[in-house]
Amino acid sequence: MSLCCILMNKEKVFITADTRESTTINGNIYRMNDMAEKIFSIDNKIIFISGYSSLSREAIEAFKLGTDHSIEKLQSILIEKGKLFEDTYPEHVDSFGVGYMDCTVIASLKKGNKYQNMLYNFNSTNHFEVLEYPITRNEGYVFATAGILGQEATSIANRVKDKLKPVEVFKAIYNKLSCEAVGGNFHMYEFDKVKGIISHNTYKIEDSKDLLNFEDYKQNEGHYILGNKLQIADDTGSFTIEGNLLTIKDQNKKTKVQLGEYTKGTYGLKLLSPMGDVVLDENGIVQVDSIQLADNVDSTHGLKLKFYVDDGMISIRKVMLNITLERFRAHSKGALSKIIDLNTTRSERIDLTTTLERSFASKSTLPENVSGNTETDGTYISGVGGHNHGVVENTRLAIWGTGNTVSGYVPWVPSGGHRHPISLNSHSHSFTVPAHSHDISMPEHAHSISMPSHSHDIDYGIYESSYATGVRISIDGVIRGGTYSSSENTVDITQWITTTGWHTIELTSTQLGRINASLYVKSFVGF
Template sequence: MSLNIVTIINNNIVTAADTAVSTEIKGEKYRVHNESKKIFHIDDMVVYLSGNADLSKIIIDEFIKCKDHSIENLKRIIVSWCDKFMEFPVIKVHYSKGKDFLIGSLVSKFENGLAVMYEISQEHNFEIRRMEISKNQTAVYAIGVNSEVASKYLDKLIYDGVPVLQAYQDTYNKLSSSEIGGQLELFIMDGKSIKKIPNYSIKEKDSLKWRREMPYRNTERFKHMMLDANITGSSLTLRDNGGVMKMFPLIGLWAGAENFADAPFSVDLQGSLIGRKAKFIGPKGDILIDTEAGYIDMDKLDIINVGKLVAEMLEVNTILADGGYVNNLTVNRLKTIGKDVEVGQYIDYIDIQDNFIKFITARVSTKTQAKDSRDRLLYWQNGEKRILTTENTGIIAYEYGFNDADIKEKRVLTFEESGDAATPVEYIGTGDNTGNGRVVNRKRNGGYKSEYKSSNYGFERSIDLNDDGISVRSDKGKFSAISKEFEFLAQEGSLKMGISGGSIFELTPTGAKMDIKGDLDIKATGTVTINGQTIKLN
């Protein structure tokens, strides 16, 4: 069952319903799925139908296919299928307790310019109840789970000035439960047209419990059972000292409860098996799977063709004789921490996530015993500290915490841009608070540049390798080259040395040129020899 709320305001009809489907097991409600459509635009009206999910789908499918979309015909179809549905002993006993609502329908439309609603429900023995709302009158009516609370709450929100669509969202968010949730489907009618509003995701409670099933997996089976079955009472019930086991050819086999849905063990006619506790034993008597203890002994099983594996701990002991490795390892994040340290000490590790590889040194701020996702304490299996276990071996596995200010990224490998434009970049050093004082290596298209900007001031010192040549730069800094021997040759070109805005010395294949700004002072401890075909002195 779900919730349908209809509001008549400003001569418009606003009608909405959620998409949740639930079930009850031993007095506790569970959500089954969120894919049940319960409100339909048919001709000049909007029809809400809900209750038993399979029965509702059978009824609305037949009504939509009919040429006769009258309220009377809708009632006839509802009554006909409900009578067939209640012919089954188990179903009749279940719904006769009055705990569950079998079926209910609320139709909204305009007649002669007035907003009208028709209700057909089990609660009123499927009689057609017509409600007409006068023009310029505001009214809120609800049917289904918490209908009285819902209508009062929505009416108050509208009275307080909350916009109608927001009021609907707030109401369904407040009343969300195992029976109300999923998507909010809403229609607005003005007597001339019917407008569908985009679905809104209802905010679910953290306490929501699930027992997932495929939507409408039993609908066709129930339909054929109601149309074709003509043998009743052909069943088997075994009892002994309070225990019970039943087999009904139209339902399945179950044990441990009077009703199929409440049984801790059951098998339906499609072969779907439910068991609260199970142990799967291998040919040698070993336990392969124990559902009560919650483990699978992978040492005695082989897994093949795994599409996706999600694990808290992954250990590869030996794959090949010459070493153990993981082939083609793909993870969302990988951290490498290889030693135990105390609070206040530093630890070096590598952090890999997304398109970053970070070499980090960090000071440990907290050190506590690690826990798994089920809050169980973790220990190392032995002194090698390779395999984690929840068994208390006395060798504690620790979890370290760091303050953001104490985490220093000493080296980072990443990409700038993406796709064909992606550029590999490497940052080395933590730098200063201006972003300078570290090395940046960047491999761009057509070149590679290694750059350092001086601390505080950001003066560039770089080597730039590109398709046209090599550029070396030391802004406002000294360039020093020390060598036992120094050889610098320019092939098929010129060699030029000079001072910006000052003297220049240039060698070319045809000669040499000196352009001296200022005095020229030549000193030698030996002979100075000048040879040339012509020597000109001016």
């Protein structure tokens, strides 16, 4: 049970809630503890929630953990939690008369350039229909309450709200009405229509009478503790037995373990994660798997990861792909070779002409004077030495006298070996080479090459080249997501993994590179 008090006008709102938690046994209210949190600040909204404490906390935790903090989302969570409660505990739906869960929200609504303070209320009695109240009071404050003791609180507030500061008004109300159901401390938030939450303070509530404490109520019969709810709690968590269900919560009031009838008609053990997901229940268990693979890639040779989703999969919670883009990497060494016989390709016949030369004139170098004797020697005719200039030996030769008369005859005799003196003056020779060219013809031919058997020494090392870039993701043959060029990318691919069996992810790069890929799969698998 709780008491929420509100002072509000169009500029500011002051809202409070106490921290006492209580229970009702046989028509009597018993104080349980003064540590209950009933008012929350979430995304610049002030939210008060009361009713069954465990149910209220589950609803507010679900709203807090989500990313959608709209009024509509809060309403849908309350409807969902309320239906589960009504199905599980129908006997408790009308036990309070004012509803088993009530929620009040203070928020600011922007209309154009103006802001409007708003109050919203949801209650199980009208199936959590949204009741919306614009706050329009210009001067002074309007007082409102939620929870129990509303009339009593309003009566006190109307007497003092125009005389005291807001915090003094709240002290007067809580100190006057403190009881087993209201007390402990009160948390006060100050809310501005433009700035939102501008302060949060806690004040002690003074109890004016002795209280009935739950720890004092111990009717023991043998080993039984009578009552409709047993709760053991401290700063580290709580242990609650209510109906057919045992619930264990941690220090943050988050449900961790449930044993018994955790859903109407369903008995068993349920374990929950820090995010509130079911890790284990009678239907199955959360299964986590991961794969890591690295390889060189390009546009036509991708890195492929194959993984299997079990046939007993009930739901796939998350599939995350992390890709790191790295340089192409190679490991090289020499290897023994065989003899290779090769012929060059056969050429066509080639006809060539040299380039044209210009004509040029020149002279030989001038020698020194030469002098000496010629000499004839050897047999020239019929073995006779010397030479006879072509006249037969003993031929009679006429001797001419005066008057052209023959005066006598002499016989021809060869002269035999003899010499002629020669004198050669210094001289040179001139010559001219005319312009000309040379024709060359190369017939068809080939060259034979023989490479003998040989080996290369090993060169140890890691050799790197270009980075992978422009990476595309193909899932089961369909391109998904965008193009990735950052050094590291994490992609949520849960929406594309929806069936059981084998799945293939292929990663390609627009250029030669290397990809290091890690795949994380979290699924809920049935037994």
